[in-house]
Amino acid sequence: MGGHYGMAVLVGVALLLTTGQCDVSCRGTDGRAGEAGAQGRDGFPGEKGEKGEPAVMDDGPVDVGVLLRLKGEEGSRGPQGVMGPKGYRGHLGPTGDPGELGHPGPEGKSLGQGGQLSPQQGRSAFSVIRTDNSYPRFGQKITYQQTVVNAQDDFNAATGHFICSVPGFYYFTFHSMAKVSVCLGIASDALTDKLGFCDYNRNNDQVMSGGVVLQLTVGQKVWLESFRDQQKDAETRDIHEKRIIFSGFLLF
Known part of the structure; x- marks a missing residue:
């Protein structure tokens, strides 16, 4: 009995010694930190806030310096725009009344051909008007009513x-007005060929003019006539108002 009690005491002492040593050298290692979890989803949008109060205008004087700082800088000037189309030409007004005859010029001088012209002989000039509304016939001389x-x-x-x-140098000119295309030529014994002028209608009144200086001797003729170029047949039957003015005068 006593032997068993002694054995138990020895075992208990051994256990105490063993436990004391494990407190220092038998400690377990620390575990590692856990990994971060996945990011959570966004929450639902919050409710819309209430509307704010309107701004109140200050009753005091306005600070111009503050306004200038708020204003943005002026931008650079833009390029010039494309020019617009040309406007339509207005209608030609009616033919005016003939002007009054001018005052007589100075007395004429000798033309260097052995004779002295009288004042009356040195005044050669004319101006006539065709008022016929028919189209002037091709290849024929223009005649006049006024x-x-x-x-x-x-x-x-x-x-x-x-x-x-009266021999000398003359200036001849014509002016015409019509609503259709017209071609006119100045012809003369002093010319080897006619001087032709044309104007083609684009749905507007057509105004045309031409002129020439000629040296003439006694008996030589000058006239105006119509000729065909690119006119349409329908234009030759036009009966709208037309005017042709033919003028000429002695230069010297």
Whole structure:
């Protein structure tokens, strides 16, 4: 009995010794930290807040410096825009009344051909108007219904001829107005070929003019006539208002 009790005491002492040593050298290792979890989903949007109070205008003076700082800088000037289309040409007004005859010029001088011209002989000038609304026939001389000036009676309105009675240098010019295409030529014994002028209608009144300086001797003729170029047949049947003015005068 006593032997068993002694054995138990020894075992208990051994256990105490063993336990004391494990407190220092028998301690377990620390575990590692856990990994971060996945990011959670966004929450639902919150409710819309209430509308704020309107701004109150200050009753005091406005600070111009503050306004200038708030204003943005002026931008650079942009490029010039494309020019717009040209406007339509207006309608030609009615033909005006002929002007009054001018005052007589100075007395004429010798033309260097052995004779002295009288003042009356040195005044050769004419201006006539065609008022017929029919289209002038091709290849024929233009005739006129109204005579404005015909000094020396050098112009024959019935035949459309100017016949030189005073030799010298002359200036001849014409002006025409029509609503269709017209071609007119200045013809003369002093020219080897006619001087042609054309104007083609684009749904507007057409105004055309031409002129020439010629040296004429006594008896030479000058006239105006119509000719065909690119006119349409329908234009030759036009009966709208037309005007042709033919003029000429002695330069020297």
